Amino acid sequence: MSEPDFDADLPAHVNAALADFLRDASEAIGHTEPTFRPATEALSDFVLGGGKRLRPTFAWWSWRGAGGDPAGDHAEGVLRVVASLELIQACALIHDDVLDSSDSRRGSPTVHVAFAGTHAESGWLGSPDSFGLAAAVLIGDLALAWADDMFAEAPLPAPVLRAARPAWRAMRTEVLAGQYLDVHTQATGDASVEAALRIDRLKTAAYTVQRPLHLGAALAGAGPGLIDPLMAFGRDLGVAFQLRDDMLGVFGDPSVTGKPAGDDLREGKRTLLLALGLRFAAEQEREQEHKAITAAVGNPGLTRADVDTVRQALTDVGAVAEVERRIDELTDAALTTLRGIELAEPAATRLTELTAVATQRKY
Missing domain, CATH: 1.10.600.10 (Farnesyl Diphosphate Synthase)
Structure with a gap:
C-alpha cells in the first residue's frame, strides 16, 4: 500500500483523522452512558459538517516549511496534532454562539438552539432555552477536552x-x-x-x-x-x-x-x-x-x-x-x-x- 499524500489533499486527511478520533471517543463514552450520545453526535456533526480547516493548514505548512517530511515517520502524528486544532475551533464556535445569542451557523441551527428544540419537542421539565445553553456549554467543553486528548495521543515521540x-x-x-x-x-x-x-x-x-x-x-x-x-x-x-x-x-x-x-x-x-x-x-x-x-x-x-x-x-x-x-x-x-x-x-x-x-x- 502506498503512503498517503498528505500534501495533495490536506483537508480530506484532516477530516479523516478527526472522524477516526471522534468515532473512537464517542463509542467509549456511548457504551458507558448512552444518554450522552446525542451530545457526542452533535459535536461530531459540528466538527465534520464544514469549516475551511485553516488552522490545521497553517500548522501543517509551517511544519513542512521548517523541514517536516510528509513521507517520514512523524507525518501521521503531526497530522493528528494539527487536526486537533479543529476541536479547539469547535469549542470556540459553539461557545461563541452562546455568548452572541446566535440562532444559526453554516445555515443550520446553532447547538444551543438545536438542543432547546429537542427539549421543547420532548416536553421535558424546565426551560428549553436553559437546557439548550447548558448543553452547548458542556459540548463546547467536551470539544476542548477531546482536543487535548487528540494532541496528547498523537503517535509522536515525547520530546516532539x-x-x-x-x-x-x-x-x-x-x-x-x-x-x-x-x-x-x-x-x-x-x-x-x-x-x-x-x-x-x-x-x-x-x-x-x-x-x-x-x-x-x-x-x-x-x-x-x-x-x-x-x-x-x-x-x-x-x-x-x-x-x-x-x-x-x-x-x-x-x-x-x-x-x-x-x-x-x-x-x-x-x-x-x-x-x-x-x-x-x-x-x-x-x-x-x-x-x-x-x-x-x-x-x-x-x-x-x-x-x-x-x-x-x-x-x-x-x-x-x-x-x-x-x-x-x-x-x-x-x-x-x-x-x-x-x-x-x-x-x-x-x-x-x-x-x-x-x-x-x-x-
Whole structure:
C-alpha cells in the first residue's frame, strides 16, 4: 500500500483523522452512558459538517516549511496534532454562539438552539432555552477536552510533543482571553479603534494564524530564528483575516457566511469597521450616519432595510475604504515578512496562497 499524500489533499486527511478520533471517543463514552450520545453526535456533526480547516493548514505548512517530511515517520502524528486544532475551533464556535445569542451557523441551527428544540419537542421539565445553553456549554467543553486528548495521543515521540506544548498552551489561553475581551468590550460599550484591534490581535491573529504556525514549526524542531518571523507574518495576516471577516459580517452574502446578513450588528460586536464608522461620522459631523450606526449595534430587531442603511452609512463616511486599505497594508506587510523567511518548498508557495485565500473579498 502506498503512503498517503498528505500534501495533495490536506483537508480530506484532516477530516479523516478527526472522524477516526471522534468515532473512537464517542463509542467509549456511548457504551458507558448512552444518554450522552446525542451530545457526542452533535459535536461530531459540528466538527465534520464544514469549516475551511485553516488552522490545521497553517500548522501543517509551517511544519513542512521548517523541514517536516510528509513521507517520514512523524507525518501521521503531526497530522493528528494539527487536526486537533479543529476541536479547539469547535469549542470556540459553539461557545461563541452562546455568548452572541446566535440562532444559526453554516445555515443550520446553532447547538444551543438545536438542543432547546429537542427539549421543547420532548416536553421535558424546565426551560428549553436553559437546557439548550447548558448543553452547548458542556459540548463546547467536551470539544476542548477531546482536543487535548487528540494532541496528547498523537503517535509522536515525547520530546516532539513536549516541544509543541508551549504553543498549544498559549493558544488555548489566548483564545479564551480573546473571547472574554470580546464580551467585556460589548458590555462596556467600548467602541474605540484600539479595543477593536486588541480583540483582533488576541482572539483571531494569535489563535487562527500565529499559534498554528508556531505549533507546526515547533513540531519540526525549529527555534526562535524561524518561529519569531513566522509569528510576525501570522500577526499581520491574522488581523487582516479578521478585518475581512468583519466586512463579511456586515456586507456578506448569507450563502457564503452561513449567517443572516448583519448578524454581527445584531450581536453588538465592536469591530474596527464600526469603530471607524463612528469615529469618522463624528469627525465629519454626520449626525444621521452616526445615529444609524449607533442604533444598529446590539439591536436584535434589525431588519434588512436597517442593515442596508448601516452599510450605506459606513461606506459614505469612509470606514469601508479605510478597512480595505488596512487589509491591503497588512497583507502586503505579511507577504514581505514571508518572503524573508527561509522555508522549504512547497511550503512558502502554499503559505503565500493561503494569504490570498484568507484575505480575499467574498461579497
